[in-house]
Amino acid sequence: MAVSESMIQDVVKEVLAKMQIQEPAAGMHGVFPTMEEAIAAAKESQKIVRNLTLDQREQIISKIRQRTHENAELIARMGVDETGMGNVGDKILKHHLVADKVPGTEDITTEAVSGDRGLTLVEMGPFGVIGAITPTTNPSETVLCNTMGMLAGGNTVVFNPHPAAIKTSIFAIDMVNRCSIEAGGPDNIACTVENPTLESSNIMMKSPDIQLLVATGGPGVVTAVLSSGKRAIGAGAGNPPALVDETANVRKAAQDIVNGCTFDNNLPCIAEKEIVCVDSVCDELMDDMINEQNCYLASKEVQDRLIRTVMDEKGRLNRKCVGRSAKVLLSMVGVEVPDSIRCIVFEGPKEHPLIATELMMPILGVVRVKDFDEAVETAVWLEHGNRHSAHIHSLNVEHITRYARAMDTAILVKNGPSYAALGFGGESICTFTIASRTGEGLTSAKTFTKKRRCVMQDYLCIR
Ligand code: NAD
Numbered sequence: 001m002a003v004s005e006s007m008i009q010d011v012v013k014e015v016l017a018k019m020q021i022q023e024p025a026a027g028m029h030g031v032f033p034t035m036e037e038a039i040a041a042a043k044e045s046q047k048i049v050r051n052l053t054l055d056q057r058e059q060i061i062s063k064i065r066q067r068t069h070e071n072a073e074l075i076a077r078m079g080v081d082e083t084g085m086g087n088v089g090d091k092i093l094k095h096h097l098v099a100d101k102v103p104g105t106e107d108i109t110t111e112a113v114s115g116d117r118g119l120t121l122v123e124m125g126p127f128g129v130i131g132a133i134t135p136t137t138n139p140s141e142t143v144l145c146n147t148m149g150m151l152a153g154g155n156t157v158v159f160n161p162h163p164a165a166i167k168t169s170i171f172a173i174d175m176v177n178r179c180s181i182e183a184g185g186p187d188n189i190a191c192t193v194e195n196p197t198l199e200s201s202n203i204m205m206k207s208p209d210i211q212l213l214v215a216t217g218g219p220g221v222v223t224a225v226l227s228s229g230k231r232a233i234g235a236g237a238g239n240p241p242a243l244v245d246e247t248a249n250v251r252k253a254a255q256d257i258v259n260g261c262t263f264d265n266n267l268p269c270i271a272e273k274e275i276v277c278v279d280s281v282c283d284e285l286m287d288d289m290i291n292e293q294n295c296y297l298a299s300k301e302v303q304d305r306l307i308r309t310v311m312d313e314k315g316r317l318n319r320k321c322v323g324r325s326a327k328v329l330l331s332m333v334g335v336e337v338p339d340s341i342r343c344i345v346f347e348g349p350k351e352h353p354l355i356a357t358e359l360m361m362p363i364l365g366v367v368r369v370k371d372f373d374e375a376v377e378t379a380v381w382l383e384h385g386n387r388h389s390a391h392i393h394s395l396n397v398e399h400i401t402r403y404a405r406a407m408d409t410a411i412l413v414k415n416g417p418s419y420a421a422l423g424f425g426g427e428s429i430c431t432f433t434i435a436s437r438t439g440e441g442l443t444s445a446k447t448f449t450k451k452r453r454c455v456m457q458d459y460l461c462i463r
Pocket of ligand 1: 134135137138160161162163198216217218220224234237358433435
């Protein structure tokens with residue numbers, strides 16, 4: 001029987017309706033009334049996981065890959081329905097990407113040193129139970145990629161998801177536990193609390209049973225985990241500039257930048273948030289974005305209305321605007337455009353609030369600069385020292401090298417859309433936890449392991 005769009009929507013409605021009943025966790029695997037219970041369950045489960053063979057862990061991960069493919073549309077719709085952010089088509093792609101490209105146990109390798117005095121192995125072991133905090137912007141994607149990597153490393157995980165994305169996060173947590181059981185593993189490889197709060201997060205951060213914290217979100221949460229006194233991985237905010245110099249293939253740059261910026265309505269932290277363009281090609285770039293890439297050129301008046309709508313007077317974002325399409329954002333300021341409009345563009349100084357702020361909306365301010373030197377200086381300023389992501393369109397390798405050194409970011413995409421860094425049209429693994437602030441970069445199974453040295457004196461060197 002062919003599955004129609006309306007049938008899928010009915011299933012989503014049914015799942016959401018079930019999850020809105022008095023007891024949201026009823027029947028959901030891994031979901032507990034209190035954080036203490038969630039941690040206790042993950043601790044018990046980790047005792048089993050640490051004794052699973054690599055092959056058994058891999059079987060669970062394979063099942064998660066399969067189920068993520070099968071449920072990609074369902075979870076994508078659920079995420080958009082619950083958070084109001086992003087778009088279903090791109091969220092489906094993100095889930096397929098997670099299923100295909102998040103590494104499993106193959107990511108964990110052993111180092112060996114042998115010589116006259118024997119053999120030393122450095123093996124990667126689990127931390128134990130990991131406490132993970134996840135964002136609204138990629139809720140299920142982050143739960144899935146974190147669980148796969150953490151399990152591959154022999155850990156279990158307790159999540160404190162963003163309350164505004166709790167249903168979607170719970171759905172993903174329930175799903176990975178069901179996959180584990182089906183593949184012969186334990187329940188509760190991933191756990192959470194029914195109603196995550198700052199208090200439940202604090203309990204998690206202080207618990208002696210949590211050995212490692214992983215925070216994916218804005219600056220507040222990263223600072224919180226880094227102040228916890230525990231080992232912590234901080235995947236924080238970005239404001240990635242896309243630099244276009246005079247040697248760039250401008251037509252392709254316009255296409256790549258708009259494609260990257262509009263992916264999931266600009267929610268990914270790596271997505272192009274503003275452009276810095278040298279004067280000699282800036283008119284051509286604007287023209288290509290407006291006429292070839294269906295961007296809307298915002299007048300000064302529309303920019304001012306957007307500023308008043310998307311943020312308050314203190315520069316705090318209006319959550320109702322984050323991850324909305326260009327058409328929706330424009331309609332909020334009284335401008336009606338056809339569905340084909342993908343992005344809002346305008347020229348402005350680097351200090352312009354819509355340029356300097358990490359908006360997570362398909363709004364691309366363009367800063368025109370006289371030459372490459374000024375472009376680099378401007379891009380460094382706009383990235384605000386996050387050292388997260390930066391992108392460049394240039395055919396001059398000296399320029400690319402200079403930019404890469406100056407930006408010093410975890411991710412730098414050259415001559416492509418930003419999402420190439422997530423393995424989407426690029427050679428790379430996928431993750432939705434990019435540890436910019438603490439330096440691990442794109443996290444994967446090996447990030448969630450600790451080094452253990454195993455020494456055999458005088459024997460087993462057969463050279
Ligand atoms: P957010 O910072 O509002 O929330 C992220 C998570 O942290 C949520 O679970 C929230 O409840 C929790 N949180 C926030 N402040 C906290 C505190 N003081 N103590 C404990 N928990 C706290 O972010 P968001 O709006 O959900 O996501 C968007 C932000 O996250 C953007 O800045 C984006 O760049 C960033 N992000 C980064 C990555 C990355 O991999 N580096 C990935 C996704 C999102």
